[in-house]
Amino acid sequence: MSNVLLPGGVVGDGRYRLLAQFGEDSRANAQFWRGRDGQLNRDVALTVLIGDPADSTAAVGAGRTLERAMHAANFAHPGVARVLDVLSLGSGIVPSEGILGMIVAEWTHGTDLIDVVSDGPVPSATASRLLEPLAAAVESAHHVGLVLGVDHPQRVRVTPDGALKLAFPGPLPMATLRDDVKGLGALLYLLLTGRWALRGGPSAVPGAPTGPDGSVVAPNILHANVPPELSSIAVRSLEDTAVGGIRTSAAILQVLDAVAEEEAATALIPAIDASNRSTKDDAVWITKKPVQNRQQRRKLTAWFTVVAVLTLAIVVWVVTSVIGFFSTSSTSGQGGGPPVASTQTSSASASSAPATSSTAAVGAAVTPASITEFNIKGSDNPSKAKLAIDGNPSTSWKTDIYQQQFPTYKPGIGLMATFSQPVKLAQVVINSPSAGTVVEIHTCDSAHPSDLSQTQVVGTGTLVNGQAIINLNQSQPSQYILVWVTQLATSGGGGFESAISEITYNQAQ
Numbered sequence: 001m002s003n004v005l006l007p008g009g010v011v012g013d014g015r016y017r018l019l020a021q022f023g024e025d026s027r028a029n030a031q032f033w034r035g036r037d038g039q040l041n042r043d044v045a046l047t048v049l050i051g052d053p054a055d056s057t058a059a060v061g062a063g064r065t066l067e068r069a070m071h072a073a074n075f076a077h078p079g080v081a082r083v084l085d086v087l088s089l090g091s092g093i094v095p096s097e098g099i100l101g102m103i104v105a106e107w108t109h110g111t112d113l114i115d116v117v118s119d120g121p122v123p124s125a126t127a128s129r130l131l132e133p134l135a136a137a138v139e140s141a142h143h144v145g146l147v148l149g150v151d152h153p154q155r156v157r158v159t160p161d162g163a164l165k166l167a168f169p170g171p172l173p174m175a176t177l178r179d180d181v182k183g184l185g186a187l188l189y190l191l192l193t194g195r196w197a198l199r200g201g202p203s204a205v206p207g208a209p210t211g212p213d214g215s216v217v218a219p220n221i222l223h224a225n226v227p228p229e230l231s232s233i234a235v236r237s238l239e240d241t242a243v244g245g246i247r248t249s250a251a252i253l254q255v256l257d258a259v260a261e262e263e264a265a266t267a268l269i270p271a272i273d274a275s276n277r278s279t280k281d282d283a284v285w286i287t288k289k290p291v292q293n294r295q296q297r298r299k300l301t302a303w304f305t306v307v308a309v310l311t312l313a314i315v316v317w318v319v320t321s322v323i324g325f326f327s328t329s330s331t332s333g334q335g336g337g338p339p340v341a342s343t344q345t346s347s348a349s350a351s352s353a354p355a356t357s358s359t360a361a362v363g364a365a366v367t368p369a370s371i372t373e374f375n376i377k378g379s380d381n382p383s384k385a386k387l388a389i390d391g392n393p394s395t396s397w398k399t400d401i402y403q404q405q406f407p408t409y410k411p412g413i414g415l416m417a418t419f420s421q422p423v424k425l426a427q428v429v430i431n432s433p434s435a436g437t438v439v440e441i442h443t444c445d446s447a448h449p450s451d452l453s454q455t456q457v458v459g460t461g462t463l464v465n466g467q468a469i470i471n472l473n474q475s476q477p478s479q480y481i482l483v484w485v486t487q488l489a490t491s492g493g494g495g496f497e498s499a500i501s502e503i504t505y506n507q508a509q
Contacts, residue, residue, distance in 0.1 A: 007019060011046070029050050032155065044106065050100070081169060108159060120194050121191065128256045131188055154168070162401045363509040365505060368389060376451075385415055414442075428504070431468075435463060436490065439486065442482040
């Protein structure tokens with residue numbers, strides 16, 4: 001590829017200034033740049049197609065890529081950077097610039113995917129969470145017949161909230177839906193192994209090893225801690241065979257969802273510390289038959305006989321006492337028997353008793369008709385929101401893993417419950433494994449408020465590892481109740497994330 005562009009230069013007939021190059025795709029003779037829009041004063045992502053305008057073959061290929069990018073401009077999804085403009089020769093590009101066209105997209109803040117895997121593979125659960133939003137974007141695009149072009153690692157960036165995003169749109173001229181599926185498999189392979197399994201990858205990333213038959217070596221062979229289902233989906237997505245190959249993004253997304261659910265289910269199971277086991281505990285786990293001891297059996301028989309006699313005596317005493325009690329009660333109105341103490345309390349003493357709580361009395365639980373992820377900026381895990389009210393504490397809705405605490409990247413995130421009719425709640429009970437998570441309970445006039453100023457805070461609380469009860473001060477019934485996370489718990493990897501296993505909504509009496 002001819003490097004005709006330099007930082008500080010301008011392209012697009014002087015409108016866009018080049019700031020830094022973030023990669024290149026030799027297959028399309030394309031360079032990926034962070035640029036500055038001089039007219040609108042904002043950073044943008046530039047996919048610059050380099051070539052000689054006199055080369056008709058190159059010009060036709062570039063024109064096809066630009067045409068596909070124009071179609072994608074109408075596609076909106078959190079997993080894909082929005083296309084802002086498409087420039088071609090004679091329409092924003094002059095022949096003297098030495099380029100055939102340019103795709104302008106919104107700039108994606110975050111980290112290069114290559115930098116993320118430069119120190120080695122990422123954990124399997126993290127790989128699933130990273131890839132899931134991009135796989136969902138591919139699935140949505142394929143439903144409307146669009147090819148995204150997710151088959152090159154430098155086209156993809158990792159957002160601050162922990163998701164892969166197509167940052168430099170512009171599929172190859174002859175790319176197909178199948179190429180997107182293979183690209184997802186290659187990205188998963190890269191996350192699990194640190195190696196790229198398709199041709200045309202960047203030189204900084206080693207290629208995937210192959211077996212004697214030329215097939216790619218499975219990730220769980222290279223790294224034994226990779227779950228077999230993830231390893232299988234990565235390899236099968238790359239295969240072009242009709243039998244056994246994965247040919248749709250929906251199949252990949254299904255496995256990623258299953259891995260996420262399994263992680264949520266096992267995250268609550270405490271690890272067994274073998275070092276704390278006592279010898280006495282270990283003695284329970286035997287395989288030989290116990291020795292028959294006649295003297296020990298006699299002792300056990302005598303002991304059980306004593307226990308049976310004592311039990312019978314207690315039962316006789318209880319029955320006799322109950323009969324005596326009812327006999328006394330039946331004669332008390334005739335002046336016989338002992339006097340019965342009055343249980344009435346004077347009105348003065350009752351009124352002087354202090355109130356125990358200012359909250360409303362708690363009534364029966366009410367289940368919302370639906371629950372959705374409420375996210376003012378981006379999306380974390382919307383497909384798992386329903387797990388917070390599925391009645392199964394072993395499944396959870398989780399936020400993404402953030403490198404900094406709220407509100408650095410966003411003010412918060414929450415779950416919006418919609419009830420079939422307005423309800424007045426006394427308390428919300430949240431079951432969570434994420435101790436330290438701070439939440440607010442809001443009532444809302446709609447399920448999609450544009451701003452939190454349109455809601456009312458009726459309770460706050462800090463979650464514990466288990467059930468946390470948050471008493472509410474709700475004056476008016478509301479059909480929409482928001483559990484809003486304002487502070488995340490600390491994750492094991494040094495970041496921040498929170499999970500909510502189950503939410504119970506208790507009505508006020």
